[in-house]
Amino acid sequence: MYTPLRTRWLRLTQMISGIFVTALLAILVWTYCRNAHIRTIRWYDTEAGSCPDSFLALNSDELAQARRLLHVVLRTLQKHGVQAALCHGSLWGVLRRGDLLPCDPQPDLCLLDSELLKAAPHLASTNEIFKSLHAAEFSVSEFDNWMGLHRLKFTLATREIQINLRLFRDCTNFYYWSHRHQYANDYPSYLPQPEPPRPRWACPAALSFYVFNWAEDAYQGFPKFLLEPPFRNLTLVNYSVSVPNDDFEMQKYVYPSDWWKEKSSVCCMQ
Numbered sequence: 001m002y003t004p005l006r007t008r009w010l011r012l013t014q015m016i017s018g019i020f021v022t023a024l025l026a027i028l029v030w031t032y033c034r035n036a037h038i039r040t041i042r043w044y045d046t047e048a049g050s051c052p053d054s055f056l057a058l059n060s061d062e063l064a065q066a067r068r069l070l071h072v073v074l075r076t077l078q079k080h081g082v083q084a085a086l087c088h089g090s091l092w093g094v095l096r097r098g099d100l101l102p103c104d105p106q107p108d109l110c111l112l113d114s115e116l117l118k119a120a121p122h123l124a125s126t127n128e129i130f131k132s133l134h135a136a137e138f139s140v141s142e143f144d145n146w147m148g149l150h151r152l153k154f155t156l157a158t159r160e161i162q163i164n165l166r167l168f169r170d171c172t173n174f175y176y177w178s179h180r181h182q183y184a185n186d187y188p189s190y191l192p193q194p195e196p197p198r199p200r201w202a203c204p205a206a207l208s209f210y211v212f213n214w215a216e217d218a219y220q221g222f223p224k225f226l227l228e229p230p231f232r233n234l235t236l237v238n239y240s241v242s243v244p245n246d247d248f249e250m251q252k253y254v255y256p257s258d259w260w261k262e263k264s265s266v267c268c269m270q
């Protein structure tokens with residue numbers, strides 16, 4: 001026999017277990033996504049076995065084209081007063097071999113959003129810089145807020161080459177706030193806080209960065225001067241390309257868990 005009291009009790013327990021199961025699912029999904037996110041910022045830690053076509057190694061003709069395309073993009077930006085630098089896998093390539101890595105088929109360029117905004121007050125794909133790139137037969141994607149980049153695609157006879165134009169923004173306040181436990185003991189809190197001569201920081205202009213930033217081995221941004229022009233130029237076979245300040249210092253922040261290892265993509269080990 002159910003009494004009304006008992007029915008109410010049943011509904012209550014159902015509701016509580018519903019909330020519990022939903023919370024559990026949300027935690028599982030978040031953990032899964034966070035791990036996937038961290039995997040992508042490891043230096044070449046693609047899941048074994050998964051090797052999408054767009055990640056297959058470049059042959060020598062495609063490599064020559066990729067260098068030329070990078071050069072075109074850098075020169076187009078420079079013509080509009082915007083300085084970008086090679087980064088991520090492309091930076092490893094130019095530092096270690098003076099060439100792109102054939103196994104890293106998507107060249108990466110990094111720049112501060114303030115640099116781009118100087119010349120292109122709106123970041124939509126219709127500004128003057130992107131129009132010039134369009135004239136050079138690139139397709140320019142809208143800004144991807146989640147990943148913090150524009151994708152510049154160029155179609156060759158054999159495949160599509162994608163250059164990632166990654167934007168970074170000043171995140172000094174966010175950085176010191178999210179690392180306050182590390183800085184708390186630097187200076188006694190009962191004394192007036194000095195205006196800190198602290199370095200400024202830059203973080204990816206990407207929502208995913210802020211959602212998953214809490215993991216210990218996720219990357220935490222880097223000192224901003226690393227990406228502040230003027231840049232030094234290095235030789236990429238027969239082109240001159242700009243690199244971030246202090247050579248591979250940036251890699252320590254971008255690949256915190258394996259920057260010191262020389263690795264190759266699983267797509268190149270077959």
Ligand SMILES: *[C@@H]1O[C@H](CO)[C@@H](O)[C@H](O)[C@H]1NC(C)=O
Binds near residue numbers: 233
């Ligand atoms: C690197 O090249 C760019 C573009 O040609 C130039 O503006 C910049 O001054 C160069 N950097 C150095 C340190 O010479």
Ligand SMILES: *[C@@H]1O[C@H](CO)[C@@H](O)[C@H](O)[C@H]1NC(C)=O
Binds near residue numbers: 238
């Ligand atoms: C670099 O070499 C390629 C061929 O590999 C050539 O087409 C291109 O014109 C060269 N660029 C410069 C700046 O010499």
